Amino acid sequence: MNIDGLGEFGLIERIRAGEGTLPRGIMGIGDDCAVLPQRKGYKTLVSTDLLMEGVHFLLEDIDPYSLGWKSAAVNLSDIAAMGGRPLGSFLAFALPKALDSKWMDDFFRGYRAVSGLCSAPLLGGDTTSSLDRLCICVTVLGECEDGHEILRSGARPGDRICVSGTLGDSAGGLKLILGGLPRAGAGERLIERHYRPVPRVAEGQRIAACGATAMMDISDGIGSDLRHITRASGVGAVVRVKDLPLSEELLSQSALYGWNARGLAIDGGEDYELLFTMPSDALRNLDIPYTEIGEIVPGEDILWEGASSQEHKGFRHF
Amino acid sequence: MNIDGLGEFGLIERIRAGEGTLPRGIMGIGDDCAVLPQRKGYKTLVSTDLLMEGVHFLLEDIDPYSLGWKSAAVNLSDIAAMGGRPLGSFLAFALPKALDSKWMDDFFRGYRAVSGLCSAPLLGGDTTSSLDRLCICVTVLGECEDGHEILRSGARPGDRICVSGTLGDSAGGLKLILGGLPRAGAGERLIERHYRPVPRVAEGQRIAACGATAMMDISDGIGSDLRHITRASGVGAVVRVKDLPLSEELLSQSALYGWNARGLAIDGGEDYELLFTMPSDALRNLDIPYTEIGEIVPGEDILWEGASSQEHKGFRHF
Numbered sequence: 001m002n003i004d005g006l007g008e009f010g011l012i013e014r015i016r017a018g019e020g021t022l023p024r025g026i027m028g029i030g031d032d033c034a035v036l037p038q039r040k041g042y043k044t045l046v047s048t049d050l051l052m053e054g055v056h057f058l059l060e061d062i063d064p065y066s067l068g069w070k071s072a073a074v075n076l077s078d079i080a081a082m083g084g085r086p087l088g089s090f091l092a093f094a095l096p097k098a099l100d101s102k103w104m105d106d107f108f109r110g111y112r113a114v115s116g117l118c119s120a121p122l123l124g125g126d127t128t129s130s131l132d133r134l135c136i137c138v139t140v141l142g143e144c145e146d147g148h149e150i151l152r153s154g155a156r157p158g159d160r161i162c163v164s165g166t167l168g169d170s171a172g173g174l175k176l177i178l179g180g181l182p183r184a185g186a187g188e189r190l191i192e193r194h195y196r197p198v199p200r201v202a203e204g205q206r207i208a209a210c211g212a213t214a215m216m217d218i219s220d221g222i223g224s225d226l227r228h229i230t231r232a233s234g235v236g237a238v239v240r241v242k243d244l245p246l247s248e249e250l251l252s253q254s255a256l257y258g259w260n261a262r263g264l265a266i267d268g269g270e271d272y273e274l275l276f277t278m279p280s281d282a283l284r285n286l287d288i289p290y291t292e293i294g295e296i297v298p299g300e301d302i303l304w305e306g307a308s309s310q311e312h313k314g315f316r317h318f
Numbered sequence: 319m320n321i322d323g324l325g326e327f328g329l330i331e332r333i334r335a336g337e338g339t340l341p342r343g344i345m346g347i348g349d350d351c352a353v354l355p356q357r358k359g360y361k362t363l364v365s366t367d368l369l370m371e372g373v374h375f376l377l378e379d380i381d382p383y384s385l386g387w388k389s390a391a392v393n394l395s396d397i398a399a400m401g402g403r404p405l406g407s408f409l410a411f412a413l414p415k416a417l418d419s420k421w422m423d424d425f426f427r428g429y430r431a432v433s434g435l436c437s438a439p440l441l442g443g444d445t446t447s448s449l450d451r452l453c454i455c456v457t458v459l460g461e462c463e464d465g466h467e468i469l470r471s472g473a474r475p476g477d478r479i480c481v482s483g484t485l486g487d488s489a490g491g492l493k494l495i496l497g498g499l500p501r502a503g504a505g506e507r508l509i510e511r512h513y514r515p516v517p518r519v520a521e522g523q524r525i526a527a528c529g530a531t532a533m534m535d536i537s538d539g540i541g542s543d544l545r546h547i548t549r550a551s552g553v554g555a556v557v558r559v560k561d562l563p564l565s566e567e568l569l570s571q572s573a574l575y576g577w578n579a580r581g582l583a584i585d586g587g588e589d590y591e592l593l594f595t596m597p598s599d600a601l602r603n604l605d606i607p608y609t610e611i612g613e614i615v616p617g618e619d620i621l622w623e624g625a626s627s628q629e630h631k632g633f634r635h636f
Contacts, residue, residue, distance in 0.1 A: 030550070031469050032399040032534055033363040033460065038356035045351040046442060048457055050410040054449040081350040092368040092455050124364060126455075131372040137410050137444075137455035139366055142351065151349050216350055232348070 004101040011104070011127055018108060019122050026088065028123040036087060036123075036141065043149060044087075045142040047078035053133035061177055064103045066195035068110030071136045074219070076118045076199035077272040079142035081217035083150040083208025086120035086201060090139040094130035110196075118201045148208055150276070155214040155233035159277035161294040164200050164207075166247040167222065168261060169193035171268020175259065186249035197272035203288045204274055211282035218273050223266040225275055226302060233277075236299035241266070241306040245291040266307065322419040329422070329445055336426060337440050344406065346441040354405060354441075354459065361467060362405075363460040365396035371451040379495055382421045384513035386428030389454050392537070394436045394517035395590045397460035399535035401468040401526025404438035404519060408457040412448035428514075436519045466526055468594070473532040473551035477595040477614040482518050482525075482606065484565040485540065486579060487511035489586020493577065504567035515590035521606045522592055529600035536591050541584040543593055544620060551595075554617035559584070559624040563609040584625065 006014065016029040027035040038044070051071055053059050062070075072089055079086045091111065095104075115122060120140065173194030176187050183191055200217070207215060214229045222239075230237050244265045254261035277296055278286070294305070324332065334347040345353040356362070369389055371377050380388075390407055397404045409429065413422075433440060438458065491512030494505050501509055518535070525533060532547045540557075548555050562583045572579035595614055596604070612623070 027469075031471075032396040033365040033402070033467075035400070035467050036362045036364070037464070038358065038360040038362055038461070040356065040358035042356040044354045044356055044362060044459070046354070046408060046457075046459065047351040048408045048410050048442060048444055048455070050412055050444045050446055050453070050455055052412045052446060052448055052453065055412070055447055078350040082353070084351070090364060090366045090457060092366050094368055094370045094373070094453065124366065126366055126368045128368055128370060129373055130370055131451065133449065133451070135368070135370065135412065135453045137366070137368055139364075139408060139457040141362070141364060143356070146355070149351075149353050151345075153349075 006101060008127055015108065015122070018112065022121050026123065028088070028121065034088070034090070034123040041146050042143045043146055045079055045082050045084045045144060045149065046139065047075055048137065048139040049075050051136040053135065059134055062195060064106035065110035068107035069114045069196045071138050072111045073114045073197050073199050074272060075138045075140040076114065076120055076201060077197065077217040079140055080199045080201040080204035081215055081274060082142070082144060083148060083204050083212065083215060084142035084144040085205065086118045087141040087143055088121045088123035089115060090124045091122055092126035092137040094128050094135040096130050096132055096134055099134070114199065118199055144208070150208045150212050150215040151232070152214050152216050152229045153232040155229050155235050155277040155296045157235055157296050157298045158279065159213050159296040160280050160283055160292050161226070161237060161239065161277055161296060162283070162290045162292050163218070163222070163245060163273050163275050164203050164288065164290050165271070165273040166245045166250065167218070167271050167273065168250050168265035168268045169247050170197065170270040171264040172250045172253055172259065176253070181257070186252045189249045190253060194270060197270065199272065200274045206288050207274060207276050207286065210278065210286045212276045212278045215274055215276040218271040218275050220269045221267045222275055229275065229277065230300065230302055236297045237294055237302045238297055239294035239302065239304050241304055243291065243293045262307070266304070324419060326445055333426065333440070336430065340439050344441065346406070346439065352406070352408070352441040359464050360461045361464055363397055363400050363402045363462060363467065364457065365393055366455065366457040367393050369454040371453065377452055380513060382424035383428035386425035387432045387514045389456050390429045391432045391515050391517050392590065393456045393458040394432065394438055394519060395515065395535040397458055398517045398519040398522035399533055399592060400460070400462060401466060401522050401530065401533060402460035402462040403523065404436045405459045405461055406439045406441035407433060408442045409440055410444035410455040412446050412453040414448050414450055414452055417452070432514070432517065436517055462526070468526045468530050468533040469550070470532050470534050470547045471550040473547050473553050473595040473614045475553055475614050475616045476597065477531050478598050478601055478610050479544070479555060479557065479595055479612040479614060480601070480608045480610050481536070481540070481563060481591050481593050482521050482608050483589070483591040484563045484568065485536070485589050485591065486568050486583035486586045487565050488515065488588040489582040490568045490571055490577065494571070499575070504570045507567045508571060512588060515588065517590065518592045524606050525592060525594050525604065528596065528604045530594045530596045533592055533594040536589040536593050538587045539585045540593055547593065547595065548618065548620060554615045555612055555620045556615055557612035557620065557622050559622055561609065561611045580625070584622070
């Protein structure tokens with residue numbers, strides 16, 4: 001690997017220098033491993049995601065700042081989905097020859113911008129070359145107090161089903177990108193939601209503290225993701241499709257291009273909002289913006305109340 | 319992604335089922351994050367490595383069992399190099415279409431074989447498709463008692479420089495592979511050292527407990543790796559090249575093919591043996607096989623005592 005004359009060790013040194021001072025007691029880049037202190041009464045959370053050029057992103061379309069942002073964000077979102085506090089991230093990437101140091105600097109600006117929002121320093125990783133395509137693997141570490149991690153398996157009949165933010169924006173943004181449609185105004189906002197999702201870390205901690213029974217982040221679309229919660233919890237669900245939170249931007253672009261906005265909200269992926277269940281009395285104390293969209297019921301089926309067949313085709317990865 | 323009719327979730331379920339029972343208190347595959355307990359007085363160790371087809375391995379040569387083994391082993395070796403105890407690993411991979419479920423099963427047999435040796439269960443990961451080449455990213459977690467992690471920066475003048483095992487075998491194996499040379503007998507052993515290195519986890523913990531001042535695993539060859547220790551510690555070193563531990567197999571294959579065995583031991587990479595420094599009185603208590611190869615001295619230079627210029631060209635990654 002050689003980026004504008006920087007060899008592997010030069011590049012690592014440059015990345016390390018950009019990281020600044022780490023929290024006390026944490027050792028990051030520079031040895032065989034990163035080292036973090038453990039605390040009695042806490043648990044460590046770990047998640048890892050691989051982003052492949054041509055599968056998860058199109059290098060010719062996404063700008064390096066957004067790609068850096070998204071690479072960190074989709075992983076930090078997994079810590080948020082447990083109700084955890086991020087501790088730091090590990091970034092491994094394989095670089096094709098075509099990328100230069102300007103590209104790398106922009107990538108790291110984006111990576112660090114969202115990592116900074118989440119107080120998650122870069123603690124280590126790996127740099128290597130790739131014969132052709134860019135490949136990025138991010139691992140995040142977080143922690144939460146013992147017993148305060150919110151799994152997918154705790155939903156109980158009677159719990160309310162809620163989401164943070166709005167749904168379908170990211171899928172709308174992707175439609176604009178793939179269709180080569182204009183990116184001004186509302187379209188720009190949807191594309192931003194697709195390229196630079198904000199991990200709901202503070203929200204996840206509030207939701208956990210308030211007494212959520214189950215939580216996950218919405219990466220495939222709630223049409224698919226809610227099923228993970230109902231299966232893991234052994235319950236069914238009723239979702240009121242008319243209550244799904246849709247943004248003004250998605251509604252206006254859907255009207256313009258004839259999209260089914262509710263269909264995008266159900267089956268469109270990559271919102272990275274939080275989907276959670278909570279008893280109604282606990283929900284009264286939740287002081288972040290959220291939308292109640294349905295209720296957990298006995299059984300195993302999910303009823304999409306008021307959905308046309310067109311609106312829920314079931315999202316599949318591949 | 320679709321392997322012989324297994325979709326993404328089918329494949330994940332198959333991987334999870336293969337993992338068996340996890341240690342008490344640890345939650346692995348199946349939620350947004352894996353969850354591990356923390357302990358007062360301990361530190362968490364984390365390392366990640368990316369293995370790219372065509373850069374780190376040739377898919378047409380390496381068998382899936384060995385590739386699975388090596389993917390886990392090179393990361394577990396980083397935990398060993400801190401004197402740590404592995405807690406578990408995270409495996410993210412991007413699969414090209416050509417690979418089938420038989421290939422995957424063999425890969426996981428190898429991955430689990432070395433993970434089992436090191437008591438490191440698979441705790442999570444990511445599975446996706448790749449447009450062309452196979453890409454593997456492994457992250458390992460480990461732990462050690464507070465203050466017992468062995469960094470690269472603690473070497474002091476007077477410390478003895480030591481290595482576990484023998485050096486250059488892996489580089490010899492690679493020469494046989496790339497040269498299309500016969501693989502029987504001694505050659506087979508060298509190739510095994512290249513494809514299925516054994517992480518020196520138990521040895522690393524013994525070396526740490528005995529009072530090592532610095533340690534790392536040998537991935538680029540000691541010609542390059544010793545420099546990491548001397549730079550991080552602000553010291554120099556004298557290495558007696560005649561004392562480098564060479565295997566019978568490397569000597570016999572070197573005689574046969576006219577290789578410079580000592581040159582392979584210095585500059586050949588991927589031995590995954592441990593390189594460590596220790597005061598001589600502490601070394602007397604070290605009850606694992608090791609070889610003393612030199613001494614830490616003041617200054618910043620490394621003297622390769624008795625090396626020809628041919629024997630130390632300096633290994634570079636790219």
